[in-house]
Amino acid sequence: MDHAAAMEHPMDPAQPSPLSPNWGKIMMWLFLMSDAMSFAGLLCAYAAVRMSNPAVWPVPSSILGVPLTALNTFILICSSVTMVKAVAAIQKGDVVGLKRFLAATMVGGATFLGIQAYEWTHLIHEGLSVGGSLFGATFFVLTGFHGCHVLSGVIYLGCILSAAARGRYTVHNWNSVEIVGLYWHFVDLIWILVFTFVYLI
Amino acid sequence: MSAAEHKEPKYLHVFWALLVLTLAEVGVFYLHLPTALMIICLVVMALVKAGLVAAYFMHLALEKRTLALIVVSPLVLSAIIIIGLTPDSVFSYPRKPPEHWVLPGEEEPASEPSVPGPEELAPPAQPPQQAPPADGGPA
Numbered sequence: 001m002d003h004a005a006a007m008e009h010p011m012d013p014a015q016p017s018p019l020s021p022n023w024g025k026i027m028m029w030l031f032l033m034s035d036a037m038s039f040a041g042l043l044c045a046y047a048a049v050r051m052s053n054p055a056v057w058p059v060p061s062s063i064l065g066v067p068l069t070a071l072n073t074f075i076l077i078c079s080s081v082t083m084v085k086a087v088a089a090i091q092k093g094d095v096v097g098l099k100r101f102l103a104a105t106m107v108g109g110a111t112f113l114g115i116q117a118y119e120w121t122h123l124i125h126e127g128l129s130v131g132g133s134l135f136g137a138t139f140f141v142l143t144g145f146h147g148c149h150v151l152s153g154v155i156y157l158g159c160i161l162s163a164a165a166r167g168r169y170t171v172h173n174w175n176s177v178e179i180v181g182l183y184w185h186f187v188d189l190i191w192i193l194v195f196t197f198v199y200l201i
Numbered sequence: 202m203s204a205a206e207h208k209e210p211k212y213l214h215v216f217w218a219l220l221v222l223t224l225a226e227v228g229v230f231y232l233h234l235p236t237a238l239m240i241i242c243l244v245v246m247a248l249v250k251a252g253l254v255a256a257y258f259m260h261l262a263l264e265k266r267t268l269a270l271i272v273v274s275p276l277v278l279s280a281i282i283i284i285g286l287t288p289d290s291v292f293s294y295p296r297k298p299p300e301h302w303v304l305p306g307e308e309e310p311a312s313e314p315s316v317p318g319p320e321e322l323a324p325p326a327q328p329p330q331q332a333p334p335a336d337g338g339p340a
Binding site for chain 2: 026036078080185
């Protein structure tokens, strides 16, 4: 009987977030794990190509701008904080707060993309290209794959925001907000690793 | 377990930790430490940051333990595969191809063996791989 009661209100925040009724969340986690394997493959390819071609590998910071990218990392971390604030707001039933924090998260993601576009433009003008060097190939593929994730995330957040503006989320129904949060934090997590491995090391 | 969702973690504390670690990473980068030490410091700090994001922002530490097992076990397996394959894929990567390989744009050395004469045709039972090493010198 207890189980049946739980099935009637799968989104009830009073429930202890059991694994079985919350398929959306566990499916997002499984997707993120497969995505993590893609990024692991790209990062390992970067490491293997770099370590087996030390003679033609530049010091990354001689080409890339570390301070600007550190700022970009900071912006992405801030957007993760506004994302958790959005989830916390709707868990308390604060729809206005949800919309504000979701919009702030989108602004953070869009700013990240803008700075990355500026950086890419600068690097391309300096002659870095996918076909020109091993460093350029691995750099553009890695940061481009991550940038596509940020772009998808901003669009995904926009969908959730428009649903929130139509009054879809309440104190009893915020599962989708938490799931978009998982995706967004994952994109932040990956950038932390990419920043360290590609820009700093 | 318990009503995990309502034990809201101190998100701002996590944020400050991430900020301090990011600044520490950039600081270590500008310190120009010995390469190995710098790489170890940076990797450890990056993994701590990633762990903080997963544990608190993604609520992995507050969910049922089963979810954490589902998430972490494939990462452990992939780390084992990566570490196991590193010696072959990175450190002993062949700098030069073996001499008997024909690379694109090079002459086919297989055309030469016809020159030595018909007496070479007597033992055809040998596998064809035997021919190129005899010719490897001039190539």
